[in-house]
Amino acid sequence: MQNPLPRRSGAGLTRGLPAVLSVVSAFALWELYVRISGISPLILPAPSRVLEQMVLNREVLWHNTVPTLQATLAGFSLSLTVAFVLSIALDFMPRLRRALFPIFVVSQTLPLVAIAPLVVLWFGFDLTPKILLVTLVTFFPMLVALVDGYDSTDPEIEELLRSMGASKRVVFRRARLPSAMPYFFAGLRISITYAVVAAIFAEYVGARAGLGIVILNAKNSFRPDLVLAAVVISSVLTLALFAITALLQRVALRWRDAGGDQ
Template identity: 65%
Template sequence: MSIVKLSMRLVTSALLRAAPAALALGAVVLAWEVYALFSGISPTTLPAPSRVVTQAWEHRLALLDNMLPTLAATTLGFVYSLLAAFAFSVLVDFIPPIRRGLFPVLIISQTLPLVAIAPLVVLWFGFGLGPKIGLVALVTFFPMLVALVQGYAATDRDIEALLASMGAGRLRVFLLARLPSSLPYFFAGIRISITYAVVGAIFAEYAGAAKGLGIYILNAKNNFRPDLVLAAVLVSSALTLMLFGIVVLVQRLVMPWDRLERRSP
């Protein structure tokens, strides 16, 4: 089966599974629309979903222009974070004492509020793309690192013992047993991190940026345009769902056996 056909089957299967959630979301949007139209509430307080979609279409060029910097910061920060998480996880797995020294520091880094860190990072490093990438990497690094380390620890000891009895060294055991065993955990960490990535990029843009969805939302709020604020939120949500869907698709292409195991009784 070609990759294109497999991808189409996966997309169709995902759409069928998403149907109940889509119906529930549609019901919420319909209730919101009816309330906004017939309750007498001002559109400057609560615009109807139809108005939000209309304004999003009318301002599509401005939204697209501001979405691209957010997407760039999100993807670059996420890629750097992924590479760093993998490198550190390998280091921690091969040298356990590093884990005892490194993890407390990383846990402390996750307790720092992003709304407090973002202005400082922008103040130190300027309004360019670099600080945004750094903040995205900061909020996405730890979940992936923890997922990888937990995945290595979940390796079947019998498989490791078998490989060792056949003369496999530590590196070969890692590549043949520990790394494959970590894939389900790794992708779980990626799915969590990718949802944080867009939020991290928008928070960084709040702190200071020339363009981006964060600065667009801030400007729309200052101009008392909740419809444009919600239009930008709609775009950011669509962007997050798109990236999440890409991660799920990559996981199914990389781990085709996972779906077979779930289907087996």
Template identity: 55%
Template sequence: MSGRVARVLKLLVPPVALLLLLGAAWELYARGGALGRDVLPPLSRVASAGWDDRASLWQNLQPTIVEVLVGFAVSLAFAFTVSVALDASGIARRSVMPVLIGSQTIPLVVLAPLIVIWFGFGFTPKIILVALVTFFPIVVGLVDGYASSERDAITLMRTMGAGWATIFLQVRLPSALPGFFTGLRIALTYAVIAAIFAEYAGAEYGLGVYIQGASASFRTDLVLAAVLVSAVLTLALYAATFLVQRLAIPWYAESRRAGA
């Protein structure tokens, strides 16, 4: 147990120390007033302004969370279905993957207003955008994960007379889960940004709307407060993936630690 505490501390202390250091540097530099306190407010003012405006921040955070979660759910369902099809068919994989990779070159900045034009100002375009942006890393994580299945394991299953579905469920899918969680985490870092971008392009509420409003009235402190909130949201979701991973594939971390 104490080993576990030590491990967690070893994981947490360095980044927290670095953040504190950066925060302190920001605070000191901003207090020096080189850029003007309204242009670059000290961290302490960002925090207190954000706290004072917490009701509005919370109101605008909620739709963003919903967009991210629903967008993610949609993305997961599609990504899994597509990944199964890609795994089942070599021709599908060879034709779809390059197109999918190519699609990633379309910048979010261009895509967001277009999708708002096509789908209106409601929830739909936000969910589509979040789903689009997170889809790719999840699919790649799954497809690479399937491919990481041990050859001998598949051969063994075939000698036992297993068909495609049994091999997929017993070998390929479990083998893919570690890669899937990696893809999931990469996708997550994009998800909140995508939702904010979609709100930028047109929405009633949301962190994006909040940032836009604060920025238009030169409230840099509130802009930065909203940025901090979105960072905390992403980090919380990120941490949640580790929790889910622990529950879903407990064998993975354990067997890696055992060096097997």
């Protein structure tokens, strides 16, 4: 039997090529416009200038990237744990779901620009407020995805398990949890894109170090090139975390592909 991995790898590269070409074309047009128009670097720096600042300020940028990444990973880990535990509790206790779910919805309507300064005021300028804000922003998409995933379970499978004497816990483990996994990873990919932004915004409001501090200081110093350098790094972090979640999904749900090939 021929190994399908090379074919899949080639197909993945082919699917990603249009996106790479689009990004390269956008940066090329940006560079060309800046050079032709003669616009001031204080208004719109060229991509080459942004890259130059990334190289010249690599130590400062790296020193401030580490706390942002720490806050992102810690906050997202807490968010993942909270969402998973709450989803199980809501699935096993429908009354609790009806009581708490509206509160979770309301929590997502609170403007971050108003909540972030209060969280910093209450918990100080260390890592804690950033972790809490990342958790607040990212846990809800995963919670909704898991709850909807549990509800998507085939009723016939549940009835079959119950007819065989399976308890509610066994039904959840054997049927409802596996059914929720595709939904969960969809929510995971959505949440991870918010995590870095939430961490940077928390730093922007109040912190001792981080990419948000770099952006704030560069903005106050009229350095749009350094601002964009920090933005590029945050985008790279987001893309890297998104790629990791996609890889985890492929590994965790490999059983679906294996079952479809039989």
